[in-house]
Amino acid sequence: MRNEQKKYYIATFGCQMNVHDSEKMAGILNSNDYKEVSSAQDADVVIFNTCSIREKAEHKFFSELGRIKMLKKKKPGLKIAVAGCIAQQHGKKLLKRASFVDCVIGPQNIHQIFDTLQHADRSAVTSGGNETIAETEMPVFRKTDISALVNIMYGCNNFCSYCIVPHTRGREQSRASQSIINEIRSLAEKGYKEVTLLGQNVNSYASDLDFPELLAKINEIEGILRIRFVTSNPKDLSEKLIEVMRDSEKICEHLHLPLQSGSTKILSMMNRKYSYEKYFQKVELLRKMIPDIAITTDIIAGFPQETDDDHALTMNSLRELSFDGIYAFKFSPRKGTSAALMDGQVDQTVRAERLQEILDIQNDITELKNKKLEGTTQEILIDGIDEKDSGLYTGRTRTNKIITVPKNDNIRKGLLLNVLINQANRHSLNTIL
Ligand code: SF4
Numbered sequence: 001m002r003n004e005q006k007k008y009y010i011a012t013f014g015c016q017m018n019v020h021d022s023e024k025m026a027g028i029l030n031s032n033d034y035k036e037v038s039s040a041q042d043a044d045v046v047i048f049n050t051c052s053i054r055e056k057a058e059h060k061f062f063s064e065l066g067r068i069k070m071l072k073k074k075k076p077g078l079k080i081a082v083a084g085c086i087a088q089q090h091g092k093k094l095l096k097r098a099s100f101v102d103c104v105i106g107p108q109n110i111h112q113i114f115d116t117l118q119h120a121d122r123s124a125v126t127s128g129g130n131e132t133i134a135e136t137e138m139p140v141f142r143k144t145d146i147s148a149l150v151n152i153m154y155g156c157n158n159f160c161s162y163c164i165v166p167h168t169r170g171r172e173q174s175r176a177s178q179s180i181i182n183e184i185r186s187l188a189e190k191g192y193k194e195v196t197l198l199g200q201n202v203n204s205y206a207s208d209l210d211f212p213e214l215l216a217k218i219n220e221i222e223g224i225l226r227i228r229f230v231t232s233n234p235k236d237l238s239e240k241l242i243e244v245m246r247d248s249e250k251i252c253e254h255l256h257l258p259l260q261s262g263s264t265k266i267l268s269m270m271n272r273k274y275s276y277e278k279y280f281q282k283v284e285l286l287r288k289m290i291p292d293i294a295i296t297t298d299i300i301a302g303f304p305q306e307t308d309d310d311h312a313l314t315m316n317s318l319r320e321l322s323f324d325g326i327y328a329f330k331f332s333p334r335k336g337t338s339a340a341l342m343d344g345q346v347d348q349t350v351r352a353e354r355l356q357e358i359l360d361i362q363n364d365i366t367e368l369k370n371k372k373l374e375g376t377t378q379e380i381l382i383d384g385i386d387e388k389d390s391g392l393y394t395g396r397t398r399t400n401k402i403i404t405v406p407k408n409d410n411i412r413k414g415l416l417l418n419v420l421i422n423q424a425n426r427h428s429l430n431t432i433l
Helices: 016-030 055-074 085-090 091-097 107-119 165-169 177-191 209-218 239-248 264-269 276-289 308-321 348-371
Strands: 006-012 035-036 045-050 079-084 104-105 124-125 148-150 195-197 226-230 254-256 294-301 327-332 378-384 392-395 402-406 416-420
Touching: 006 016, 006 091, 016 035, 016 045, 016 107, 016 148, 016 195, 016 254, 035 276, 045 055, 045 091, 055 079, 079 107, 085 091, 085 104, 085 107, 085 165, 091 104, 091 124, 104 107, 107 124, 107 165, 148 177, 177 195, 177 209, 195 209, 209 226, 209 239, 209 327, 239 276, 254 327, 264 276, 276 308, 294 308, 327 348, 378 402
Parallel strands: 006 035, 006 045, 045 079, 079 104, 104 124, 148 195, 195 226, 254 294, 294 327
Antiparallel strands: 378 392, 378 416, 392 402
C-alpha cells in the first residue's frame, strides 16, 4: 500500500538567494512525493530557511521558532528542520538550544534535504566548504510563472568586515555556463519571460566564460525578453560589462550597486576594496554609456568609528549620486565577523538617528526621480496581480520600478507593452492605459 503523501511548509527569511534555495528544497521534496502546504498547521514537516545578515532577521526567526514549539507540543510527530545561514552558523548548538528541532542543514547542503528529513535524527548537516555545490543539479519548484531566479554562482571571497556570508556560504564557485544556459532555455520553453541571475557577487562570475560573456550568450536565448542580475560588487564592475549591458537589448537598464558608505575611510574599514572616488567614477561611466540606467544601492548607518563627518560624507554621496532607491540599515554586529570586534562601536541611538536622516533624504530623491517619469512612455512587463487590488495587474519597467495597470481583456501576464505613466509616487508608478 502507498504511504500517505507527506506535507511540508517552508518559511523563508532573507534575500533572493534564500528564496531560490527554498525553491530548490521544494523541488527536491516534490520529486520525492512530498506536497507543499500553505501553513505550518497543515504540515508534517516545517522547514525554516533562515537569514543571519542582521540581528533583526535572526530575532524574527527565533520568535517564529518559539511559536512552532507550541505547535509541536500539540503535534508531536511534526518534524522541524532549520536551514539557511543561521543553521550553518550555529550548527549543533542550535539543536542544544532548541531540543524540539529535528535537524539542521546548511546552505551548502540543501541538496541533502530529503535524506536529512528521512532520518531527522537530531543531526546537523553543515559541511562548510562544499566544493561541488556549483555542479550539483537540483530540481526547482518555482511558484512564479513569468520571472525566474537562476543561480549562476555560490559563495563569496570578499570578506567585507561586517558580513557573515563568506562564513556561512563558503568560497565562490561558478556554475558551468552550459548548465545555466540549458536551465534558462528550459525556462523559456515553459513560458518564462524574465530571468534574474543570482550570486552573492554576481559580476565576479568566472567559469569557462566571464560574466559579460555569459550575459551576451543569455541575451541570445529565444523567448526570454528581459535579463536582470544581483548583486554586483563595485570593485568588479568592468567597462566590458557595461558595454555588454549597453549592447544587449534584453539586459534591463537597472543596476543594484551597493555603496555602503560615502566615506573612503569607512569603506576601507569595511574591506570593500574601492574608494568613494572610484565608485563615483564607475557611476559616471555607467550613466555616460547607458543614460537611462536606474541605479540602486545599500547603505549601512553607524559602522564602527563612523564620525559625524563620515556620516555627512554619506549624506553628501546620496545627493551627489542621486540613486533611484536605497536599502539602508543600521550597522548590526554579526558574531564571527571582524567588524563586530572593532573598537568604537557607535551608540544605538546615533545609529538610528543617522539611518533616519539617510532615509529622509533618499525618500525625497526617489520621489523626485519617479516624478520625472510622469508623462513619459515606458516599456513594462506584466508579471502578476496586485495583492491589495485584484482589479489591477502589476508590472515592472526596464528600470525595475513597480507599476500597476488596470485589468482589461487585452492584458495578460507575460505581456510586454509600452504605457504612458500617468502618476508617479515614491514606491510605484500608475498608468490608466
Ligand atoms: S561582497 Fe561583501 S557584503 Fe557581499 S556577500 Fe561578499 S562579503 Fe558579504
